[in-house]
Amino acid sequence: MKKTEKLYSIKEASYGRTFKILRLSKGFSQLEATNHEMSISQLSNFENGKTVPLTTTFFNLLKNINVDMVEFQNAYNDYLNSEAILPYSTEVSEAYTSGNILKLKDMLYKLETYKKNENKKFKLDKIRLKSIISTLDSNYNNISKKEVEFVKLYLQHLKEWGQYEIKLFGQCVPIFDIPTLSLLGEKMINPTQKNINLHYTKQMIIKAVLNLIDIFTKSKNFDYANKFINYLENTKIHDYFTYEKITIVYSKARLAYLEGNNEALDTIKKCQDLLLFCDCSETANMIEKEISEDIQSFKTTQK
Numbered sequence: 001m002k003k004t005e006k007l008y009s010i011k012e013a014s015y016g017r018t019f020k021i022l023r024l025s026k027g028f029s030q031l032e033a034t035n036h037e038m039s040i041s042q043l044s045n046f047e048n049g050k051t052v053p054l055t056t057t058f059f060n061l062l063k064n065i066n067v068d069m070v071e072f073q074n075a076y077n078d079y080l081n082s083e084a085i086l087p088y089s090t091e092v093s094e095a096y097t098s099g100n101i102l103k104l105k106d107m108l109y110k111l112e113t114y115k116k117n118e119n120k121k122f123k124l125d126k127i128r129l130k131s132i133i134s135t136l137d138s139n140y141n142n143i144s145k146k147e148v149e150f151v152k153l154y155l156q157h158l159k160e161w162g163q164y165e166i167k168l169f170g171q172c173v174p175i176f177d178i179p180t181l182s183l184l185g186e187k188m189i190n191p192t193q194k195n196i197n198l199h200y201t202k203q204m205i206i207k208a209v210l211n212l213i214d215i216f217t218k219s220k221n222f223d224y225a226n227k228f229i230n231y232l233e234n235t236k237i238h239d240y241f242t243y244e245k246i247t248i249v250y251s252k253a254r255l256a257y258l259e260g261n262n263e264a265l266d267t268i269k270k271c272q273d274l275l276l277f278c279d280c281s282e283t284a285n286m287i288e289k290e291i292s293e294d295i296q297s298f299k300t301t302q303k
Helices: 010-026 030-034 040-047 055-064 069-079 088-097 101-113 120-136 145-156 163-175 178-188 199-218 222-233 239-258 264-277 281-302
Strands: none
Touching: 010 040, 010 055, 010 069, 030 040, 030 055, 055 069, 088 101, 088 120, 101 120, 120 145, 120 163, 145 163, 145 178, 163 178, 163 199, 178 199, 178 222, 199 222, 199 239, 222 239, 239 264, 239 281, 264 281
């Protein structure tokens, strides 16, 4: 009697097809990729979507072609582009940076009409997009108290914050009140977390904390802002995070100016000059706008 072959879903079959794309792009032969983990015929079946290897075997195959899980996940999502309703790593960031509200609203519409939109992850993604839109459009107020509470409870009950949760929190900062932001921020930077020292996780935490500092500074909650600035200053940050280091210096100087230190404007000007030198004109212009508003606000309070 002929053995019936197991049929894999499109997503399961795509693991091997994605692996093949990466293997070829790295210039590895099938023999080099297997490295005695499996036979060439078994690898061919995997790459053609006919089989799926054991997890340990799969991890070793990735190691054999010098690909980590982050790279593979990105390539896998790209391969399944038709299923990737919200490709965070590129389109959302680009739309936000360029201020393309229509693009973000189009992504939100796709999420809201997607057949699986009751899934917890899709609910979180929708709220996250709404929060991003609200930072660009002050008239956008389409986030319910129930949605805010949903994200808050999700983050509060986490034992380990991964890349997704850090980015979720960082981009949902505007929807929370100040005490909640401080509470969740403390949980995010908890030193007992296992992944906190991974370089890409650390960079995401730094960006999220900078976002927190900005909110605390704008709302004149200077004690909270100083607490998180102290955290960043006591964190060993590598030189390859130069942009983040400049932003930390700027955030500290801005806070000092708002607390009455006029000499901090010299430091802010140096940060602007550095950003312009590095061709970060959008960020330099943003600083110019923020400081102009701060100066005007400071003059108003002095009258």
